[in-house]
Amino acid sequence: MRTTAIRTTASKSNFAQGLVQNVRELSVLPGLIIVVIIGAIVSPAFLTAANLTLILRQSAELGIVVIGLTFILLTGKLDISLESTVGLAPMVAAWLMIPAAVGGLGTDINPFLAIFITLSIGVGIGLFNGFLVVKLGLDPFIVTLAMLILLRGITLGISEGKTLAGLPDAFRYIGSARWLGVPAAIWVTGILFLIAGLALRYTSWGRALYAIGGNAEAARAAGIRVDFIVISAFVVASALAAFAGLMLAGRLASVTSGMGENLIFSALAAAVIGGVQLTGGQGRMVGALLGVLLLGTLTNVLTLAGVPTFWINAVYGAVILLALLVGRWGARTRR
């Protein structure tokens, strides 16, 4: 019974096979198209170049966090503290740079050094999380929940709740510059998605993430350095989150103590809607990207449609739930 089913799949053309492989990711597409159509009906402003650019620009930080989160989810782990890293990393750098008069430390460091510090903080947090989860065997949800609260608390403590503005141009560059008329952040996010997608497919590191998420014991027996790879996924994800924080600071031209708050929920939703499994081992960057685009477009459409501000979250949540149900229904019918 089983074998006949396999034979029929095997004899299908490569194209059909490719399509079947892509279905899980593509199940986001109808949802995205529907949201776009609704957007076009609701507001003539929706399908303008300026608005579409705005959607992409506003999704950039979410997208970068989703890239990192996807790496971690593929190994079967979780890091919800990424959103606090988005806030803390640029906050520390800004705090060091800003004059004491406006709430900083006034060390007057070089903005490039500040960028380096931002990313290093990401790397450090990732190492710490990875160590706790992998070497001490602690539950990733609880560890990173504690870290989420701790890091957010440090951010608040350093800034004393103030918004740090007056950032040097170099520090703000990546979040505010335009390349060929399009915000640099969009280019960078797109390129990062491309690199991440290729890395998952064409590097032994990427394939190891899938192997570990699929069966960590088998991966170990096959000689994959499971601990090292999982920790590296945490490090890469946190470094990306820190970079997203840098971009966000550039966009807002300031650093606030609430930067990145609640971002992790959208990130998780985007990854899962895009077909990344929380249990590990399954999912692709294409899907995660489509998930990000769906959520970004949705937020935009809800605003344009004039949904009352206080109701936006309820509608947003309902649509995420609907997208998950559609995805699950799609998975069922294919069986």
Add this chain to the structure above:
Amino acid sequence: MSTTTLTNLVPAIEVDGVSRIYGATKALQDVSVSILPGQVHGLIGRNGAGKSTLLRIITGLEHPDTGSVRFFGEDAPPASDPKAWQQRVACVYQRPSVFANLTIAENLFAGRLPQNGATVSWRRMQDEADRILDEWNIHLDPRSLLSDAPIEERQMLTIAKALSAGTRIVLLDEPTVQLEGAAIRRLFDKVQELQDAGVTFVFVSHFLREVTAICDSATVLRDGRVLWSRRGDEIRSDDLVESLLAGQEQRRHRVEDTSASAGSVALKVDAMTDKTGAFTDVSFSIAPGELLAIGGVGGSGKYSVGEAIAGLRRLASGQVTVTGAPIKPGKVKASQRAGVGFVPADRHKDGYVPQLSVAENMTMAVMDQLAPAGFLSPRQQTNMAQTLIKDVALVPPNPKLAVSGLSGGNQQKVVLARALARDPRVLVLISPTAGVDIAAKDAIYALILRALEDGVAVLLISDDIEELLVSKRVLIMREGGIGAELIDPNEEDIVRAIEGME
């Protein structure tokens, strides 16, 4: 024993013409067993003989395709009523299935907690538990967590729980595997005491000595059929040994002459001792092109030895040497680079990644060669997999297929291909043909033979006596050490050595 006076009673358990078929496997064929009240009935047979299926049918976890089960003359409860089954039959497994996170009292009353209206009456439960523990001479506080109790007491508790709930039939499924001598004797004393009180036991064990010591009737299963069923003095250990032998239909894959080049050693294990104590002071060596098999009961440490050579276990002391070079213990990569290929015991647990493709699984251990700078060429990977697929004759020969979609035998071929991908000098195979069909078995043995011809040293560790017979030289492990070395053994030699009945 008291059995003769009971012959005129209605059987406590009567299994009548039961058959159970899974797909192409006939697990049980027309099995009839009758067990009188107050007996301890031994159930014996090799792996795959149908013991577990029969136990599952008697406990109501599975239902026969044909035939029937009766308890004390009454038809067994319907399949839809697990509670009724539990009232009639209780089963004690080698790992007692209990709630380690709850108190001993709660375990004793799980599913029937004494209540005061809507709330649990802790006082009544603890008083009752105290009484039961006293009666059983178990010196434990019912308020303490079960996880703090030794495994032997947990098994006693399972029996106590069953009997306090009114069950008169207890199945013991290899209850002694995790116990040491004194604990086994205490368990047996209790069993005999209860037997005198009229409780009926079914006792499954691989240890024939235990069967002769405690059982007053026994049934031997072979290939899903009853070979014989006897009472009292008719059960002799020699017959039991013989009954475990496979009979005529066995297929021999004996490796005849393993052109071992004199003097040279491919794998040398020197006074190897496991860090967690799974084995101690194990030494042996294998020449290129030589096959060595290791057998032993579960818990003898035989699998751990293989895992240690593959780098999956840390050593307290000792040394593993491959083709003259000592390898760093506890590092899989080091073992692989030294030339060790490994097929783990449980392919589902640590053999393959189900949702990944055949190609990915096969090349998983050679990633460092396939992608030296970390960048992988899927085409190269597929090409390598194509070669391996041809080598192991995988069906269907599609490198892109997810391994989860393959049959058991072909999944095992994928795991074997992974071990062969590095061109190993030493192959460590743990139960390589467990749970695969005859055709796949033949194919896997053919691959092992070819590896031997190529001068690979093969270490074959197995539970299956037939599989051990493939090898000319067989080591038998007992309690973490090498208990016997057999040259050119027959089945009986192996069974005797494993049972410690030389």
